[in-house]
Amino acid sequence: GIQVEQSPPDLILQEGANSTLRCNFSDSVNNLQWFHQNPWGQLINLFYIPSGTKQNGRLSATTVATERYSLLYISSSQTTDSGVYFCASYMDSNYQLIWGAGTKLIIKP
Amino acid sequence: DTEVTQTPKHLVMGMTNKKSLKCEQHMGHRAMYWYKQKAKKPPELMFVYSYEKLSINESVPSRFSPECPNSSLLNLHLHALQPEDSALYLCASSQGVNSPLHFGNGTRLTVT
Numbered sequence: 436g437i438q439v440e441q442s443p444p445d446l447i448l449q450e451g452a453n454s455t456l457r458c459n460f461s462d463s464v465n466n467l468q469w470f471h472q473n474p475w476g477q478l479i480n481l482f483y484i485p486s487g488t489k490q491n492g493r494l495s496a497t498t499v500a501t502e503r504y505s506l507l508y509i510s511s512s513q514t515t516d517s518g519v520y521f522c523a524s525y526m527d528s529n530y531q532l533i534w535g536a537g538t539k540l541i542i543k544p
Numbered sequence: 545d546t547e548v549t550q551t552p553k554h555l556v557m558g559m560t561n562k563k564s565l566k567c568e569q570h571m572g573h574r575a576m577y578w579y580k581q582k583a584k585k586p587p588e589l590m591f592v593y594s595y596e597k598l599s600i601n602e603s604v605p606s607r608f609s610p611e612c613p614n615s616s617l618l619n620l621h622l623h624a625l626q627p628e629d630s631a632l633y634l635c636a637s638s639q640g641v642n643s644p645l646h647f648g649n650g651t652r653l654t655v656t
Contacts, residue, residue, distance in 0.1 A: 466642045468644060470647075476652065477647075479647070525642050530577070530599060531589060532589070534586035536586065
């Protein structure tokens with residue numbers, strides 16, 4: 436089956452720093468999504484990005500489907516950015532998402 | 545505020561109890577999902593309803609029983625659970641196949 440690898444697994448940064456999170460797929464990407472799960476468990480859809488680049492405030496994402504990877508950029512980190520970032524992609528045009536293991540981000544004040 | 549609402553936020557139940565988790569979405573989505581999430585793991589798909597019909601059952605034990613009364617509501621009935629069923633249960637919805645997925649805030653379930 437499709438394998439999803441996220442890197443790095445853990446990241447600790449000072450407030451104000453920038454970061455890049457990576458998601459690699461073993462097969463073709465199909466409608467990739469990035470999620471943020473805060474320490475209280477709330478899971479928010481950040482980007483739905485099959486290809487190209489999107490930006491939302493301090494966050495942006497780029498998916499290069501032909502090379503099977505996606506990047507999530509966080510600029511000027513804030514403590515509220517802490518949590519786990521997941522990437523996921525649909526498999527074979529059905530409802531089943533294939534998830535990465537996540538990147539745990541801690542932003543220190 | 546999330547547009548997918550889950551109740552209750554927390555639930556503690558004994559192994560002989562019967563309880564239900566409830567989910568409601570107000571986005572006009574046609575697909576609704578139940579996920580289970582253990583600590584430090586990504587969510588695991590349990591059930592998918594598409595147009596109010598069960599589309600996917602990921603070999604979930606029968607002590608979990610889903611119900612979709614209408615296109616906006618999704619329930620998960622719990623009976624005779626085991627302590628290992630303790631987890632965060634997440635409801636989600638999407639417009640359809642290959643669409644952005646939107647989650648509720650989850651129900652944190654503890655089975656004693």
